[in-house]
Amino acid sequence: MEICSRQNVSHFSKTTGNSGVNPTVPPPLGPTPGAPGSPADGYERLSPQLTAVPSAPTPAPLSGVQVPTSNLQKGSTNKAEVELLQKALVKLGYMTQAQMNTGPGTFGPATETALKNFQKANGLTADGLYGPNTRNKMVSLGATTGSSGSTSSSGSLSGSTVPASNLQKGSTNKAEVELLQKALVKLGYMTQAQMNTGPGTFGPATETALKNFQKANGLTADGVYGPNTRNKMVSMGATTSTSNSGGTSGTYKVDASKLQSPYNQWASYVEAAAKKYSLDPALIFAVMERESNGRNIKGDGGHGRGLMQIDDRSWGTWLAQNNGGMDPASNIMKGAEILRANLDYFKGDLTKAIAAYNAGCGGVNKAVNAGKHPDSATTGGNYSRDVIQKMDKFRAACTGTTK
Numbered sequence: 047m048e049i050c051s052r053q054n055v056s057h058f059s060k061t062t063g064n065s066g067v068n069p070t071v072p073p074p075l076g077p078t079p080g081a082p083g084s085p086a087d088g089y090e091r092l093s094p095q096l097t098a099v100p101s102a103p104t105p106a107p108l109s110g111v112q113v114p115t116s117n118l119q120k121g122s123t124n125k126a127e128v129e130l131l132q133k134a135l136v137k138l139g140y141m142t143q144a145q146m147n148t149g150p151g152t153f154g155p156a157t158e159t160a161l162k163n164f165q166k167a168n169g170l171t172a173d174g175l176y177g178p179n180t181r182n183k184m185v186s187l188g189a190t191t192g193s194s195g196s197t198s199s200s201g202s203l204s205g206s207t208v209p210a211s212n213l214q215k216g217s218t219n220k221a222e223v224e225l226l227q228k229a230l231v232k233l234g235y236m237t238q239a240q241m242n243t244g245p246g247t248f249g250p251a252t253e254t255a256l257k258n259f260q261k262a263n264g265l266t267a268d269g270v271y272g273p274n275t276r277n278k279m280v281s282m283g284a285t286t287s288t289s290n291s292g293g294t295s296g297t298y299k300v301d302a303s304k305l306q307s308p309y310n311q312w313a314s315y316v317e318a319a320a321k322k323y324s325l326d327p328a329l330i331f332a333v334m335e336r337e338s339n340g341r342n343i344k345g346d347g348g349h350g351r352g353l354m355q356i357d358d359r360s361w362g363t364w365l366a367q368n369n370g371g372m373d374p375a376s377n378i379m380k381g382a383e384i385l386r387a388n389l390d391y392f393k394g395d396l397t398k399a400i401a402a403y404n405a406g407c408g409g410v411n412k413a414v415n416a417g418k419h420p421d422s423a424t425t426g427g428n429y430s431r432d433v434i435q436k437m438d439k440f441r442a443a444c445t446g447t448t449k
Contacts, residue, residue, distance in 0.1 A: 106188025111137055113189040115202075117234035117262065118176040120158045124234065125151030131176055134184055135160045140167075176234075177262030203229055204283035210447045212326065212396060213271040214434050215253045219441060220246030226271055229279055230255045235262075268419070270434060272396030273389070273448050286447070297445050300327045304443035308340040312353065313443075315375045319382035320446055327444040330382055332436035333403060336429065337381075342374055354381025360406075389448065396448065397421075400430035 113134050114127035122128055129151040135141040141160035148156070158174040166172040168183050185191065208229050209222035217223055224246040230236040236255035243251070253269040261267040265274050280286065298320040302313035309331055316334075320327040334340055337355035344351055349358050351371030358365050364380065365371040371380070381403075388399035391407055401420035402410045409423035421430050 107138055108134055108184055108187040108189035111184075111189045113181060113184045113191055114176060115181075115191045117178075117259075118153055119234065119258065120153050120155070120174060121237045121240070122153045122234050123237055123239070127234075128153045128157065131161070132157055134189060135164060138164060138187075140164045171261075173258075173261075175258055175262060177258075179262065202283050203232060203279055206232055206279075206284045208276060208279045208284040208286055209271060210276075210286045211328070211441055212273075212434055212437060212448070213248055214431060215248050215250070215269060216435060217248045218438050223248045223252065226256070227252055229284060230259060233259060233282075235259045266395050266397065268397050270397050270430075272434075273394045274396070276447070277394065298324075298327060299445040301443045301445075305331075305440070309334070309440070312340065312374060312378065315378045318375075319379045320444075322379070323382045323386035324446075324449040325382055325385060326437070326446055326448045328437040328440040329385065329400075329433070329448055330378065331440040331444070332433045333381060333385065333400070334378070335436050335439070336433050342372060342377075344372075352377035354378060354384075356380050356384075396434070397430045400433045404429040 111134050112130050114124075114130045116124055116127050118124065118128055118131060131153075132141060132146045132150065135157070136143055136146055140163050141156065145156045145160070161176060161180070162172040162174045164170075165174075165180060170179050170183060181191065206229050207225055209219075209225045211219060211222050213219065213223055213226060226248075227236060227241045227245065230252070231238055231241055235258050236251065240251045240255070256271060256275070257267040257269045259265075260269075260275060263278050265278060276286065298317060300313040300317040300320070302310045305313060312331075312334070316327050316330045319325065319330055334353050337350065338345060338353050340353065342353050345355055346357070350356070351358060351365055353374055354377050356365060356371045356377060358371075361371075361380070368376045368380070371377050384403060385399060388402045388407065389396070392398040392402070392410075398410050398414070398420045401413075401424050404425055405413075405420075405423035410420045413420055413423040421428050424430070426432070
């Protein structure tokens with residue numbers, strides 16, 4: 047594992063002298079071919095008694111039109127907002143009035159196709175999702191954002207609570223997953239009907255909705271709910287939960303009585319590292335389990351040392367100065383330091399930061415630049431996903447979230 051480096055055209059008339067033209071009668075506006083002032087003469091002849099009147103500006107295509115404030119996709123149930131979108135698409139010519147009349151306020155295939163065509167024609171990702179980029183483009187065409195029928199302001203999660211814990215497909219913390227689903231429904235990335243098929247179950251529908259939210263908001267679309275996604279939702283007005291995470295994000299505690307052996311004996315060390323580096327203690331425990339199963343050992347052919355398996359090929363000097371890495375307290379602190387540095391390097395991207403603990407920042411960057419998942423560079427091809435899944439095991443004992 048390695049620590050990541052911060053690392054109006056003017057018109058002229060040509061004077062030709064007295065040509066016998068009655069000065070009280072304006073000459074014709076169109077030049078006589080070949081005569082002074084004709085195109086062949088290089089000038090356009092204008093009457094000295096008339097001035098050119100500038101043409102009226104062309105109205106913006108969506109001038110006077112309201113567009114939705116909420117994010118929408120096929121199946122969205124906010125009929126008033128969908129109808130605003132359809133009206134805009136009709137005015138722009140991407141949808142006919144007859145098509146809209148078959149289902150006003152219903153986001154079906156016709157609306158999705160029309161929206162994709164608009165997006166493609168305007169250089170946007172043609173995914174059929176009405177989100178910030180599409181909204182901003184329509185506003186640039188003269189539209190205003192409407193509030194009629196919207197349950198919230200643009201991209202607003204005011205009054206909503208989002209999970210304090212990190213989640214991904216398969217996460218078993220039902221109360222936290224349900225909070226995430228409710229936020230995605232409110233934002234229009236998931237329908238209530240979809241949520242009703244499995245409230246609290248992080249399955250394919252929730253993962254797809256989360257990826258669409260992440261993509262629309264400039265985040266890594268990996269379907270993992272972590273610090274970046276949480277922070278984005280908080281910036282939209284949400285607050286983070288305290289239930290099921292043991293407390294607020296500013297408090298870091300570990301309850302050893304809720305941990306199984308051998309992890310209970312490392313509780314105080316993990317708590318200290320979590321406080322110092324503002325990390326969810328469950329993240330430290332999860333990495334520890336993936337690396338050593340909570341055992342203070344030498345592994346990886348003798349290269350990995352201690353609970354967090356600090357690698358002698360990257361940290362030889364540190365190991366030599368710290369009892370070969372076999373002191374549990376300093377080993378856990380070093381592992382937390384590496385995780386924090388990775389998070390800072392990847393600007394809070396939890397998936398990349400965890401994957402880099404195993405593959406290094408260079409390995410993760412290479413995978414991402416090749417269009418692959420960060421885990422493709424890791425041992426087993428599942429390192430970050432496995433660690434995030436393992437965090438659930440330690441959730442009941444841990445307080446605090448990764449910042």
